[in-house]
Amino acid sequence: MKMSLNKRKKVLVAIDGSERGLRTVRYVSKFGPFRDMQINLFHVFSSVPESYWDLEKEPNSSKAMIHVRAWQLEQRKEIQRYMQAARKILVQAGFAEDSVTAHIHDRKKGVARDIISEALNGYDLVVTRRRGFTAIRGITIGSVAAKLLDKLTFVPVAVAGRKPSNQRVLIALDGSDSARRALDFAGTALGGRDFEVGLMNVIRGEQKPASRIRPLFLPAAFREEKQKDMTMEFQRAKDHLAGIGFKPHRIKTYSVVGTRSRGASIAETAKQQNYSLIVMGRRGLSGPEEFSMGRVPRKVIQLATASAIWIIP
Structure with missing residues (x-):
């Protein structure tokens, strides 16, 4: 939107x-x-x-x-x-x-x-x-x-959220249309106000099983290919933001590989890097249409209680 x-x-x-x-x-x-x-x-x-x-x-x-x-x-x-x-x-x-x-x-x-x-x-x-x-x-x-x-x-x-606005926004990207709409929405709403932007992508690694079956690991080749894709996605996002008034030197990127929880990683990064606003899409690449909101946004809302969170459809 x-x-x-x-x-x-x-x-x-x-x-x-x-x-x-x-x-x-x-x-x-x-x-x-x-x-x-x-x-x-x-x-x-x-x-x-x-x-x-x-x-x-x-x-x-x-x-x-x-x-x-x-x-x-x-x-x-x-x-x-x-x-x-x-x-x-x-x-x-x-x-x-x-x-x-x-x-x-x-x-x-x-x-x-x-x-x-x-x-x-x-x-x-x-x-x-x-x-x-x-x-x-x-x-x-x-x-x-x-x-x-x-x-x-x-x-x-x-x-x-509880944290006062500090002109720092963390935008979660995963290559999905929903994440791109989130980037576009945040850019339009915040552009020209000297915000510092963090662009973040999280690639899960070990998948914790519900039973005693040994953990499932995503193949290294898959993770490497996904990282290459996100490098290009980050550059497109930077170019887009720079084109609507954001300062390139105030745009950072965060890439986390091998975590068990994408939502927890986003929430922890927002806390450690002092982002008062998190912007993310309602559904990611793995989110089926019948679910109104994905697991990752739910997890971020649960954990990142100090930050304001914008969920974009």
Whole structure:
């Protein structure tokens, strides 16, 4: 998916009314490229469950219903204040007033499904967080975020991280069309802002078996041929980035051969080399079409919790 240079990009920022949601907004506020985009802060408002309205049918329920309606009204006022505070974070950070909107959407089908429905309205990127208000310690990805990552196959998804943006981005390449789209998307979104870029390819070696069968090793000839292919892929990527405003001397390459886990290698490189953003395709060369997201992106999201991660379809 390409982002047109001739129009302002539309970004959907899904927030849930929690402090974690405000951290997502602060991530957006501190990431320079977002300032040239149209930001829509989007909250799915869960009203009183339908079962509560059944109280109206019960005798002597008038006092209970007054309480329920008062609670609902106060909850809406609270989320309105929350959305105003979220919008204020962006405006005070220098975003144009007319480039930031805040939308409270009454829940219809479910939080994740309503966000997905909204994302169909011509957005170029959806921003979410690994966990929200109902986050449980030890759980890397919350249920809503997991559903979004699985189902938003038609639009890039940005998972906010804990590390502040430092103008360093790691782009995972494997020769697939999905990885090339990720490179193109990152180049268009980040070009001209003096980002330092790392291009990374990982070739697995020993395959850890599930049984006692001895480990499977990829033939050396295959690995050597793959390395040659990626050398050419790296050069094409460098030429592409240089052509859209990136400085050649600020583009590095990382090639890892013989690892057991590509996702773990990418996450570890991002940590060791201090990359605040990782960009990768949704599916690699081995990813069948019926899987909405490959194992490698899932592993990176699980392990690289400090970095923001963009998943490109």
